[in-house]
Amino acid sequence: MRTSPLPLTVGDLSEGELLDRILPRLAAGPSALLGPGDDAAVLAAPDGRVVVSTDTLTQDADFRLVWPNGYAHTGYDVGWKAAAQNLSDINAMGAAATGIVVSLTLPQATPVGWVEDLASGLLDAVRSLGASRCALAGGDLGRGSELSVTATVLGTLDGRQPVLRSGAQVGDTLAVAGSLGSAAAGLALLEHGPAYEGLDAALRELVGRQCRPVPPLEAGPAAASSGATALLDLSDGLLRDGMRLAAASGVRLDLDPDALALRAQALGHAAEVVGVDPLDWVLGGGEDHGLLAAFPADAQLPHGFAAIGSVMPADGGEPGVSVGGTPAATRGWDHFAK
Structure with missing residues (x-):
């Protein structure tokens, strides 16, 4: 009997190979003077001030891969939510987002397709929610026992005072x-x-x-x-x-x-x-x-x-x-x- 091949997992790839699958799914954006791929990104700060917020989504604390009602929580969902909740914090200061960096902690058994979908969810959230000036500027990859996504978003006040x-x-x-x-x-x-x-x-x-x-x-x-x-x-x-x-x-x-x-x-x-x-x-x-x-x-x-x-x-x-x-x-x- 023919069996289906096992899905490619994070443990099957090197860090560089995994990045090669993620980076093409990111977009530099108009605020990026230097986008992902180097040791650090360079973003414009036209206001002279930077608004910053960070948040983490952790498996079984903030989301489940499969919920009790049978819904399969996709990487796309997690990527979208990681972007949305951080963009909202910038929004709550009366500011507009200019850049986002993401740190991923991944168990070796994580399907590569799930990680690719996460990157697509990040990009689609930024575009669909109207954060047109926000660059997906890169981040970090690490191995761990639980799936965790930390996003940090930067923003600009465009000359306004922050609303506290x-x-x-x-x-x-x-x-x-x-x-x-x-x-x-x-x-x-x-x-x-x-x-x-x-x-x-x-x-x-x-x-x-x-x-x-x-x-x-x-x-x-x-x-x-x-x-x-x-x-x-x-x-x-x-x-x-x-x-x-x-x-x-x-x-x-x-x-x-x-x-x-x-x-x-x-x-x-x-x-x-x-x-x-x-x-x-x-x-x-x-x-x-x-x-x-x-x-x-x-x-x-x-x-x-x-x-x-x-x-x-x-x-x-x-x-x-x-x-x-x-x-x-x-x-x-x-x-x-x-």
């Missing part, structure tokens, strides 16, 4: 750009939902929002230009990230329950399938990588932002988050929670 978490003022309008709870709904379907092959198109789209998030990269610079007093990437959930903004600014964020209910209503189908309250996803679900922003009350919200509350004085001097005036218990993603 600490600038929200009493009386400001609280607004969001991007989705709330979609990625959490997708995660719940991956972990607890029916078989992926049986999901309808709407539910598969939510799975996609978990595996390939879509941060609104035009929103950060637009918010900065429109006078935003505070900005923050929504990576760990509205309540947890909102508490971070409130604490940094010394204020209370009061969320509008009607605005939250509308967001939850859009997730009702998935919530019925999994058996949860969709409001829990809206308030506590992370990884949507939208933006939470505060704007002066008389400011016109930029395209893509929707009001969800207001900035109030801190109760008794203690910053916090409330819903319709009622204090809300902080919940959301915590890497070190037990």
Whole structure:
């Protein structure tokens, strides 16, 4: 009986041979004065300042190769998400990305095709999400016992001041750009939902929002230009990230329950399938990588932002988050929670 050849793995190639398969899938981009292939890349810094952020995705902590519902998490998914979550951090400063470098730790049994797909996912995310100035400038390869991807993104402020978490003022309008709870709904379907092959198109789209998030990269610079007093990437959930903004600014964020209910209503189908309250996803679900922003009350919200509350004085001097005036218990993603 004829058997299929075993797939080529990382352990079958030298570092140089593996790089020869990855580098052609990268693009230098307009900000690169010297792209990948040398000891280091050289990127332009026209603003004279560099914004930088880094994040890591690790197998079985941040993604599974195969999820309980049968979805096979591809290298393309991981590459896309590694780019998206870091681009979102640059976005949350009101900046635009100019370069990205990636460090890969790979077990020897990792299929080479999976790594090639990761490089393609990185490039496609940068192009599709609108980071047109971002160069894929190179990185590092290493061998290890678990699959891990660390991306570092650089950005430019283009003459603007960075928008910090600490600038929200009493009386400001609280607004969001991007989705709330979609990625959490997708995660719940991956972990607890029916078989992926049986999901309808709407539910598969939510799975996609978990595996390939879509941060609104035009929103950060637009918010900065429109006078935003505070900005923050929504990576760990509205309540947890909102508490971070409130604490940094010394204020209370009061969320509008009607605005939250509308967001939850859009997730009702998935919530019925999994058996949860969709409001829990809206308030506590992370990884949507939208933006939470505060704007002066008389400011016109930029395209893509929707009001969800207001900035109030801190109760008794203690910053916090409330819903319709009622204090809300902080919940959301915590890497070190037990």
